[in-house]
Amino acid sequence: MSDTPVDTSKRTWLIASGCAGAVGAGFTAVPFVSSFQPSERAKAAGAPVEADISALKPGEKMTVEWRGKPVWIVRRTPEQVAELPKIDSLLADPKSERKPDELTPAYARNEGRSIKPEYLVVVGICSHLGCSPSDKFQAGPQPSLPDNWQGGFLCPCHGSTFDLAGRVFKNKPAPDNLEVPPHMFVSDTRLLIGEDKKA
Amino acid sequence: MAEFKEISPNASATEKLVNWFDNRFPTANKQYREHMSEYYAPKNFNFWYFFGSLAMLVLVIQIVTGIFLVMHYKPDAAKAFESVEYIMRDVPWGWLVRYMHSTGASAFFVVVYLHMYRGLIYGSYRKPRELVWIFGCAIFLVLMAEAFMGYLLPWGQMSYWGAQVIVNLFAAVPFVGPDLALLIRGDYVVSDATLNRFFSFHVIAVPLVLLGLVAAHILALHDVGSNNPDGVEIKAGPKDANGNPVDGIPFHPFYTVHDMFGVAVFLMVFSAIIFFAPEFGGYFLEYNNFIPADPLKTPAHIAPVWYFTPFYSMLRAITSEMMYALIACVLLAAGFGVLKARLTGLTKAVLAVAAVVAVVLMLSIDAKFWGVVVMGGAVIILFFLPWLDNSPVKSIRYRPGWHKWVYGVFVVNFVVLAYLGVQPPSPIGERVSQVGTLFYFGFFLLMPWWSRLGEFKPVPERITFAAH
Amino acid sequence: MKKLILTLVAAFGVVLGAHASGGEGIVWDKAPSNTNDLPALQNGAKLFVNYCLNCHSAAFMRYNRLRDIGLTEQQIKDNLLFGDAKVGDTMKSVIDPKQAKEWFGANPPDLTVIARSRSGHGGTGADYIYTYLRTYYRDNSKATGWNNLAFPNVGMPHALWELQGQREPVYESRDVHGHQTQVFTGWKQVSPGTLTPLQYDQAVGDLVGYLQWMGEPEQNNRVRVGVWVLIFLGVLTVFTWRLNAAFWKNIH
DSSP: OOSSOOOOHHHHHHHHHHHHHHHHHHHHHHHHHHTTSOOHHHHHHTSOEEEEOTTOOTTOEEEEEETTEEEEEEEOOHHHHHHGGGGGGGBSSTTOOSSHHHHOOGGGOSTTSSSSTTEEEEEOOOTTTSOOOEEEOSOSOBTTBOTTOOSEEEOTTTOOEEETTOOBBTTSSOOSOOOOOOEEEEETTEEEETOOOOO | OTTOOOOOTTSOHHHHHHHHHHHHOHHHHHHHIIIIITOEEETTOOGGGGHHHHHHHHHHHHHHHHHHHHTTOOOSTTTHHHHHHHHHHTSTTHHHHHHHHHHHHHHHHHHHHHHHHHHHHHTTTSTTOHHHHHHHHHHHHHHHHHHHHHHHTTOBHHHHHHHHHHHHHHTTSTTTHHHHHHHHHTSSSSOHHHHHHHHHIIIIIHHHHHHHHHHHHHHHHHHHOOOOTTOOOGGGSOBOTTSOBTTEEEIIIIIHHHHHHHHHHHHHHHHHHHHHOTTGGGTSSOGGGGSBOOTTOOOSOOOOOGGGHHHHHHHHHOOHHHHHHHHHHHHHHHHHHHHTSOOOHHHHHHHHHHHHHHHHHHHHSOHHHHHHHHHHHHHHHHHTHHHHOOOSOSSGGGSOHHHHHHHHHHHHHHHHHHHHHHSOOOHHHHHHHHHHHHHHHHHHHTHHHHTTOSOOOOOOSSOOOOOO | OHHHHHHHHHHHHHHHHOOOOOOSSOOOOOOOOOTTOHHHHHHHHHHIIIIITTTOOEEEEEGGGGGGGTOOHHHHHHHTOOTTOOTTSEEOOOOOHHHHHHHHSSOOOOOTTHHHHTOBTTBOHHHHHHHHTTOEEEOTTSTTSEEESSSTTOSSOOTTHHHHEEEEEEEEEEEETTEEEEEEEEEEEEEEOSSOHHHHHHHHHHHHHHHHHHHOTTHHHHHHHHHHHHHHHHHHHHHHHHHHHHHHTTOO
């Protein structure tokens, strides 16, 4: 090296360019990563869905698709509604106290987990790993079900069971009750799934 | 394990980590030294030497934006056009990814043409770099195929009809033509089958080939060392104490930093186009391509994308009239070879017979076929450049002054041919492109003769370098 | 050598630049530039939904994108949605394509990107549409009763005739390039519309502005972002230039 003083310009510009380059790279990455987010089409497809329940008879279930998921509307008989409080001791979360904001809107925080006791509205996806449980509305002993079975749902994948209010039984792989989606009655015969009356 | 390098236990954690890695993958550091920190490139690179690294940058941009586009694009004739508009409107920032890809395609050709021109003027294709040039010509050919197939994907009117016309060119080949076209299309006309296979080629097959060729191109270059604007071999000059050419400097950090500046300027131009004029007057995104493909209705005016138009002009220039001019050229060349050139009697006989066969073929086969031959030939002739150039001097700097005018006319001619290719056919346009085609081929085919004419300037022993 | 190339290119450019743009139809007027004028765009959206959407779809345009021109979802639902369309849906028309082809000779094309596709030598796509919507005239020899100076023998009737009224073109015999030709010199208003000519031109200007915006809703945002990007890159260019100079300073 010669006797000239130490040259700091290289370092200065290296740092300046390095910082500017890093900032630029960051700003460039943002649009690309954002393009992963749900598109407008996906968001529009997630819009609320109407269901006509006029033909639903007591003891029957109908399914509508909302946001790609099955939503069950079960018209419970008065007997089925009456049985619900009696099995509280068999359930993991009978009062729906776990994750209320995610699973049970305010108008469903009751024994039947519904607006009207007659109509149960739940998302038909098991809270364990996402399979769709099968209907087991018949009461009494059956394979994979206890002898005092009152009716509900059985998930075929790993054996979790849910009652006719979508509440999960104790000691099953599924940790949570079935999700009650936002919903409201636009009339006595029409349900709107995906939207509710905000208090 | 015996070859593992030991490191002092007092070394820092970073040094130990680097040592661990280096013991198991010495190639990494070895290649870095061979191709970056100890690759000695000539000091005197100028403006024309930016375009190689820029070409690599554009390749990366196209691959990355391409990956993101494929997440949303649908390669189905019924859904393709819609999926592109979906990207433009419904995908967050999709419009930016799309514009980067469409502008990048045109930018690729601008950069590659300038990069090739550098090779032309400085004699970078000459011994010992002939293979670097050949790999480069192969890249050019493959790039044209990639761009052509990519252009079908938006499934607009230009996409569809451009593909229809070009695939039909293959049908012009005698005997196997129609079957060849059927094989390429996968159907009797350009259809969903064509779209799907072009998608596969454009997204994976051809990019892999391109990456392989680029690697070969750069490795072959590094094996023999880079040329420079003076055409003086730095390896033949004096060496320093470590055996490195005195007229060279390590690529890293000097040219990495130099190229970063080139990248910044390029990105400014690139971004200005993307954000302020993505259609670029209808040259980068053609207006007709905003109409979904309609197999029943051809647009009034089809032209290939601008980067193909010089060759398209040459294709259109070959009319039955032009065939007579070409036949005359063949006869002249053969006549000269037989009467004036110093060749053996056998060679002259073969030449005469070949000329007669050629003329017979040119009279019997349609001009349409010869148009395809000329268009293809215009690209293939580039491969032969190292053997056509007979100049005693490599770089244009030391050639006779008037050679510069010849190169200048070549460039203007190329641009004029490009312009004419975009226009609809016209009588004047036809004449000018015919003259232009003859000049283009004359430039190359007569190069063994004209590259040796004139007073050459003495080539210096050392490169000319002006301190920055 | 660079100067030589530039001179030659310029010379050729001059020689070859002067070629007739020819083609069908009259010279296009310039459309007003109003893609930043939100009230104009909103008026254009209203006209589009009321007069165009019956036959033409805009299948790639979502209703809720109209938020970008200053409308709320409620305003869109109340004023611009017809039938059972939802605000997240795309603008589809309800016309049956087969019937449309029978009636008009061709299925009315989708208009989402019409302003981008109609650009040409005569001007931008917006210029063309602006001219087209203002050069309809009564022509009883046509099935629809209408013809158009910008698109002769068009199959589309004058959708906006109630606003513009009925007009006929006036021709004058003039000597052009040595022979007598009929030259278009102006319009004759046969029956009035609900708008004055000036109001009609403004309405069409708004509609065309809307079509131009709908062709690329991101356009205003694109330019805004671009300004910042270029400023940043300018700074980066200066930094890399000085960095390069710092390294090469000592190379001789």
